[in-house]
Amino acid sequence: FRLTTVEEFEAATDRLLETGAKVGADSWQMRVKNQTPHCKFGEEGICCRICSMGPCRITKKAPRGICGCDAHGIAGRNFLRFTAGGAATHSDHGREICHTLHTVAPDGNYKVKDAEKLIRIAKEWGVETEGRDIYELAHEMSELALMEYGKPFGVQRWLKRAPEHTQKLWHDAEIEPRAIDREVSTAMHMTHMGNSSKPEALVRQALRSGMSDGWGGSMCGTEFSDVMFGTPKPVDTEANLGVMKEDQVNIIVHGHDPSLSEMICEYADDPEMVALAKTMGANGINVAGVCCTSNEVAMRRGVPMAGNFLQQENVVLTGACEAIVVDVQCIFPALGPLSKCFHTKFITTSPIAQMPDSDFIRFNAETAGENAKKIVRTAVENFANRKQELVHIPQLKQKATVGYSVEAIVKTLDGVTNSQVDVLGTTKPLLECITSGVLRGAVAMVGCNNPRVRPDYAHIELMKKLIKNDIIVILSGCSAQAAARAGLMDKRAKDLCGAGLKRVCELTDIPPVLHMGSCVDISRMMVLASELSKDSGLPISKLPVVGCAPEWMSEKAVSIGNYVVATGIDTFLGVDPQVSGSSEVTYWLTEGVRKWVEAAYTVEKDIEKLGDAMIARIEEKRAALGI
Ligand code: SF4
Ligand code: FE2
Numbered sequence: 001f002r003l004t005t006v007e008e009f010e011a012a013t014d015r016l017l018e019t020g021a022k023v024g025a026d027s028w029q030m031r032v033k034n035q036t037p038h039c040k041f042g043e044e045g046i047c048c049r050i051c052s053m054g055p056c057r058i059t060k061k062a063p064r065g066i067c068g069c070d071a072h073g074i075a076g077r078n079f080l081r082f083t084a085g086g087a088a089t090h091s092d093h094g095r096e097i098c099h100t101l102h103t104v105a106p107d108g109n110y111k112v113k114d115a116e117k118l119i120r121i122a123k124e125w126g127v128e129t130e131g132r133d134i135y136e137l138a139h140e141m142s143e144l145a146l147m148e149y150g151k152p153f154g155v156q157r158w159l160k161r162a163p164e165h166t167q168k169l170w171h172d173a174e175i176e177p178r179a180i181d182r183e184v185s186t187a188m189h190m191t192h193m194g195n196s197s198k199p200e201a202l203v204r205q206a207l208r209s210g211m212s213d214g215w216g217g218s219m220c221g222t223e224f225s226d227v228m229f230g231t232p233k234p235v236d237t238e239a240n241l242g243v244m245k246e247d248q249v250n251i252i253v254h255g256h257d258p259s260l261s262e263m264i265c266e267y268a269d270d271p272e273m274v275a276l277a278k279t280m281g282a283n284g285i286n287v288a289g290v291c292c293t294s295n296e297v298a299m300r301r302g303v304p305m306a307g308n309f310l311q312q313e314n315v316v317l318t319g320a321c322e323a324i325v326v327d328v329q330c331i332f333p334a335l336g337p338l339s340k341c342f343h344t345k346f347i348t349t350s351p352i353a354q355m356p357d358s359d360f361i362r363f364n365a366e367t368a369g370e371n372a373k374k375i376v377r378t379a380v381e382n383f384a385n386r387k388q389e390l391v392h393i394p395q396l397k398q399k400a401t402v403g404y405s406v407e408a409i410v411k412t413l414d415g416v417t418n419s420q421v422d423v424l425g426t427t428k429p430l431l432e433c434i435t436s437g438v439l440r441g442a443v444a445m446v447g448c449n450n451p452r453v454r455p456d457y458a459h460i461e462l463m464k465k466l467i468k469n470d471i472i473v474i475l476s477g478c479s480a481q482a483a484a485r486a487g488l489m490d491k492r493a494k495d496l497c498g499a500g501l502k503r504v505c506e507l508t509d510i511p512p513v514l515h516m517g518s519c520v521d522i523s524r525m526m527v528l529a530s531e532l533s534k535d536s537g538l539p540i541s542k543l544p545v546v547g548c549a550p551e552w553m554s555e556k557a558v559s560i561g562n563y564v565v566a567t568g569i570d571t572f573l574g575v576d577p578q579v580s581g582s583s584e585v586t587y588w589l590t591e592g593v594r595k596w597v598e599a600a601y602t603v604e605k606d607i608e609k610l611g612d613a614m615i616a617r618i619e620e621k622r623a624a625l626g627i
Contacts, residue, residue: 001492006457012394016317023341032451044581045075051193073197075582083206084187086559091180091217100259100365101142101224109368112138113230145220149180158219163533173596177212203588210562214523221520225258232299232403239484242397243304244320247283251379252315254290255327260363261293263372273376280383291330292518299403299517308478310449316344319390323379328353343385400489402515406528415508427535435627438500440470441544441618444525445479447552450575456482458550458574458607463488463513465611470498473513476522480515488513522560526567540568541598544621546614550574570599572614
């Protein structure tokens with residue numbers, strides 16, 4: 001066994017780009033060149049176009065915009081708007097899931113798969129569960145969850161899952177999120193021309209807005225997806241472009257909302273569709289994923305992962321993609337023109353993400369079965385149009401074990417302890433490993449790829465360094481896919497660990513890095529941190545745990561960063577959050593917020609130093625605890 005190297009990833013990409021050049025395709029690699037150097041004002045966050053007296057840019061000669069706003073106000077407002085964009089996006093995904101939950105029926109497209117979890121959540125929310133029909137309960141829970149988006153009074157229900165200490169910090173700092181939509185609206189209101197320009201106020205609302213995502217909309221997305229599609233448990237799969245099959249119809253699902261991808265998977269297994277594929281000359285139908293949709297179906301069904309964010313063009317460049325079916329978020333508009341260079345059908349499905357040069361097949365929860373069948377049929381029929389001379393699938397793939405929800409982690413780590421039964425089913429066995437020093441700590445590594453960083457390199461190199469130092473790594477999003485494609489989710493990767501982590505991997509039969517799901521599933525990590533805190537009696541901020549997004553790029557990532565920091569977890573970024581034009585906003589993010597939430601950001605673009613800084617922070621936290 002050996003890992004696939006980033007050099008091998010890159011060689012495969014280069015070979016695919018040769019095909020691209022042959023057919024006159026554009027690529028992100030070319031577009032990066034065309035866009036470099038980037039606008040310096042934008043990079044530093046000091047360009048404002050919030051009103052039409054502007055746009056205004058801050059320079060030495062012009063230190064204030066026309067309204068008199070300075071660099072700090074402009075950078076702060078930009079940061080808050082960026083956060084609000086991310087919080088709205090994750091939360092709207094969560095809302096869609098709640099609406100889908102409203103359609104569940106015993107004979108419907110969507111059903112309740114994890115009734116136990118639904119009942120557990122209902123009890124948390126004080127809803128009567130005794131003797132109730134599970135579908136009736138699901139509908140009530142869906143309505144209550146949807147109310148969380150617009151309720152006029154009170155704060156988010158999920159906050160109660162946090163340790164008391166954290167809840168008190170949130171209350172005192174006034175960052176408890178009220179209605180989810182309200183925190184986005186407040187952010188837009190505050191940043192409208194002529195409102196807040198004080199960095200402290202803008203950063204505070206950025207935390208609160210982020211909180212409405214992680215402890216609001218995203219948590220709804222994760223929890224109710226589990227109710228409908230099953231709570232993930234360890235499952236074997238494969239990752240990288242080599243999962244695409246030359247002799248089969250390849251359907252790539254890309255985006256975020258499992259309501260679509262779950263249905264596509266169902267109908268790709270439909271005997272009628274498989275028979276149709278055979279008549280088209282294919283040996284079957286192969287579904288593989290890109291981005292978070294991939295994480296969702298990998299975690300619950302073992303569907304293989306073709307690639308992460310910056311691989312989305314590569315799947316089309318193989319010439320063997322019959323259809324790339326997308327729902328929402330992280331979808332390159334480039335897929336439209338690119339798919340036109342091949343036989344690939346680029347199928348958009350959501351009114352939220354409509355793009356030129358795509359076939360729009362609208363997908364609704366009510367008609368999900370019909371819609372999915374139409375999509376699968378379109379893909380299968382397209383097999384006949386494949387241009388054989390353009391087909392090249394890079395033979396790179398690795399085995400991966402994925403599906404580590406909090407429930408699965410707790411259950412799996414029971415295997416590490418030989419102590420009393422009363423610790424079973426809690427995080428105490430994991431805490432024992434940490435206190436004894438067998439594990440030094442944990443890092444939650446998340447987020448996207450970004451061409452500003454050599455793609456996947458930061459993720460993979462940091463993971464290798466951390467596991468070698470006996471730090472267990474939990475992953476989500478494109479970070480998780482980088483790991484899987486490299487082979488770090490193969491259980492045999494335990495040999496790359498330090499002695500302590502290797503022992504834990506052997507005792508519990510886990511890979512050294514654990515796939516916790518999609519980006520909305522970072523809410524799972526918040527629940528895990530809360531459980532660790534409650535089981536240890538320590539505030540979250542004292543646990544030797546940090547967060548890291550070395551290659552992040554989206555507004556969603558900033559929203560995530562804000563709620564992770566607000567939950568008391570120091571967060572390390574490898575890409576600048578575009579506030580460097582303001583010393584004050586920089587201060588608030590990297591230091592100031594610590595007095596509210598006991599954690600803050602660190603930005604470090606040198607990957608080696610970023611890794612060292614995380615290890616140092618973990619060791620500092622251990623030393624403070626005397627362990
Ligand atoms: Fe310029 Fe102020 Fe308008 Fe922004 S809000 S564009 S700084 S005048
Ligand atoms: Fe994602």
